[in-house]
Amino acid sequence: MIEALWIVILVLLSLGLVSVFIRLARGPYLPDRVIALDLISVIAMGFIVVYAVRFNQPAFLDVAIILAIISFLGTVAFAYYLEKRI
Amino acid sequence: MTLRELIVMGLMLTGAFFMFLAGIGILRMPDLFLRMSATTKVATLGVGTILLAVTLYFNDLVTTFHAVATILFIFISAPVGAHMIGRAAYFTGVPLWKGTLVNDLSGHYDPQTHQLESVSIPGLEAHMPDLRVCKVRISETSPAAGKTLAQIELRKTYGFTVLAVNRGSLVISNPDGDVRLFADDDLILIGPPELRDDLAALFGSTGEDVGEG
Known part of the structure; x- marks a missing residue:
């Protein structure tokens, strides 16, 4: 029962990740790709946190918070230079 | 399966489902500004729910503090990032969906200085x-x-x-x-x-x- 639930959770996250990758590949504009990258990092955080519970490792949460900080800085930098470019 | 495990699994399932919805949203929404609502609102709620499950599962002060700090950071940073990328997209001329009825900013932005201005009649x-x-x-x-x-x-x-x-x-x-x-x-x-x-x-x-x- 609990194994099946784990599989459902991970499959849902994976399906979300796949659709974001399709948007990342398709674009059509650069800001579309930037928000797709942002969402990929959020879903990756979801994966990390789920694995922290699965393998009983609270240390994984540090990775999640670092990922959140880096992806925020990345989005801000992308937005800043996108606006400067025109 | 204890009650606590049940709640933890339920919260994680909800969070994973919201992440899935965010993925569908960013794929299916018609323009960038609508897609952003999927990435900011739905994904933030999803990751928040999963982190809530973590606080219940580990049930100690340090991990709870970690998780709450992460939730707070995401809740603050996601709108800021979305605002910046939306603003940059609006200036670079990313088109709105053809069904968009009201564009309040149209004609109110100076394209050179990126300042918001009211319309004036020069001279x-x-x-x-x-x-x-x-x-x-x-x-x-x-x-x-x-x-x-x-x-x-x-x-x-x-x-x-x-x-x-x-x-x-x-x-x-x-x-x-x-x-x-x-x-x-x-x-x-x-x-x-x-x-x-x-x-x-x-x-x-x-x-x-x-x-x-």
């Missing part, structure tokens, strides 16, 4: 130095609310001419006498600035300057 002052454009809001108690423009006799009594009526996002330019006024409408008027205080009797508020007109 108007030179042609009629004694007149100024002003904006006045019709208050709830105003005697003008519910009457037509012809009935309030604005030009004859006060010396002001109505250029436009703004009602929410609706703009009635060059209105004729049959246009009816309601409370909370904004009137764009042109007239002598020294008589502006007289308008308070009719509208319940005095006019304020609009742009440089």
